[in-house]
Amino acid sequence: MEAVNKVAVIGAGMMGAEIALCFAVSGHEVTLKDATLQLAQKGKDRLRTVLDKAIQKGTFEAKDKDGTLSRITPTEEYDVLKNADLIVEAVFEDLEIKRAVFAKLDSLCKSDCVFATNTSSIPITLLATSVKARRAGRFLGSHFFSPASVMKLVEIVPGLETKEETVSFMMDCCRKIGKTPIRVKDVTGFAVNRILHAMWIEANRLLEEGVATPEDIDIACKLGLGHPIGPYALMDHTGMDLNLQVQQILHEAYGERFRPRPILKQKVNANHLGRKSGRGWFDYQK
Ligand SMILES: NC(=O)c1ccc[n+]([C@@H]2O[C@H](COP(=O)([O-])OP(=O)(O)OC[C@H]3O[C@@H](n4cnc5c(N)ncnc54)[C@H](O)[C@@H]3O)[C@@H](O)[C@H]2O)c1
Incomplete structure (x- = not known):
């Protein structure tokens, strides 16, 4: 070519x-x-x-x-x-x-x-x-x-x-x-979004179960896994409405393992969309 x-x-x-x-x-x-x-x-x-x-x-x-x-x-x-x-x-x-x-x-x-x-x-x-x-x-x-x-x-x-x-x-x-x-094969979410959202959904389970705070889960991923940014900071960056939409698409394609957690839906309902609305998991209005 x-x-x-x-x-x-x-x-x-x-x-x-x-x-x-x-x-x-x-x-x-x-x-x-x-x-x-x-x-x-x-x-x-x-x-x-x-x-x-x-x-x-x-x-x-x-x-x-x-x-x-x-x-x-x-x-x-x-x-x-x-x-x-x-x-x-x-x-x-x-x-x-x-x-x-x-x-x-x-x-x-x-x-x-x-x-x-x-x-x-x-x-x-x-x-x-x-x-x-x-x-x-x-x-x-x-x-x-x-x-x-x-x-x-x-x-x-x-x-x-x-x-x-x-x-x-x-x-x-x-x-x-x-x-x-x-x-990557032509599958829903390709490779990266499948890995990313599987991790985010598990992070939200930890949060719902009261295992750790968003701040501490971010520290865990940065210092324990070497990620440059924690999942909650990244979710705030991409926007909760988009995050929920992608998880709904993955859920439809792969079933239960990608069902969005209730806590994410609540954040969308509260308009805590992340950086773009001034508040997500963290507060950006200060
Ligand atoms: N935002 C992300 O993080 C991200 C990451 C990877 C892939 N994508 C994909 O990239 C694509 C674009 O996303 P984005 O975030 O840049 O969206 P965006 O809304 O920022 O930009 C889309 C642009 O397309 C223009 N547009 C709409 N209809 C058009 C038309 N008929 N002709 C010419 N221009 C037209 C709009 O005016 C707008 O400027 C989407 O398919 C999205 O899924 C987005």
């Missing part, structure tokens, strides 16, 4: 903008498309802050900032994507919205362009039916983690029809942008 020269990312939100940044940092020209030019530009603007933080941390050189950002072109147009070699889709987690985006892209992109979706929960094989049969071999999942500009892992998820050369191509693209890809 050809080298990747032109990359496009669809959806300039939390994930899409930073995925675009990963490609731009490693020298690729990236088109960043959202529903409107304003939204695409807003996604790009946020990347200044992301790079400033990286400069402060010493992981990015200040002299490369403007050049990197100049490689990202925000747009609302579809037509400019027709020569892309790789498209990474990161729009809302909604089957119908993603289907419409892929059908439109399929009608205009060149035939060897690879389509990768960042979906967390929609089966890749199902999403691949949004494109015509001849593209299905070039369709796969590439699941980045938040914050995408920092986290090294990408789960590469072939669907039923994905060609082996597409998997190798995407694995290679990930390595070229400094990520570490792992290959």
Whole structure:
């Protein structure tokens, strides 16, 4: 398969903008498309802050900032994507919205362009039916983690029809942008979310049984298991509504072992959603 020269990312939100940044940092020209030019530009603007933080941390050189950002072109147009070699889709987690985006892209992109979706929960094989049969071999999942500009892992998820050369191509693209890809089957939650939520559900059982406090469970995971962040701090970061939604999807797929604990539902009902609502397991209003 050809080298990747032109990359496009669809959806300039939390994930899409930073995925675009990963490609731009490693020298690729990236088109960043959202529903409107304003939204695409807003996604790009946020990347200044992301790079400033990286400069402060010493992981990015200040002299490369403007050049990197100049490689990202925000747009609302579809037509400019027709020569892309790789498209990474990161729009809302909604089957119908993603289907419409892929059908439109399929009608205009060149035939060897690879389509990768960042979906967390929609089966890749199902999403691949949004494109015509001849593209299905070039369709796969590439699941980045938040914050995408920092986290090294990408789960590469072939669907039923994905060609082996597409998997190798995407694995290679990930390595070229400094990520570490792992290959995972097209199952609900892929690998990471299954491990993560199994742990969070058990942490919530400990809490319900009064075995330990959220503070102490976080200390346990950091000092006893070497995790960089404890489960309760991380749950507050991702948001309790999303956490509950993912557990409901896992519960539906795998049954009892992923049944969300009542205490999590209570937190959602109380609007203790985490950092975004000012209060989750911990208080951020102080
Ligand atoms: N947030 C996470 O931690 C995370 C982690 C891994 C994967 N994901 C997945 O990544 C995808 C994006 O998530 P996010 O958190 O960045 O969402 P987000 O809501 O921050 O961003 C989605 C963006 O898509 C845009 N969009 C919606 N419809 C569009 C369309 N038709 N055309 C172009 N742009 C459109 C929106 O305007 C928005 O800017 C989802 O599939 C999600 O499941 C999210």
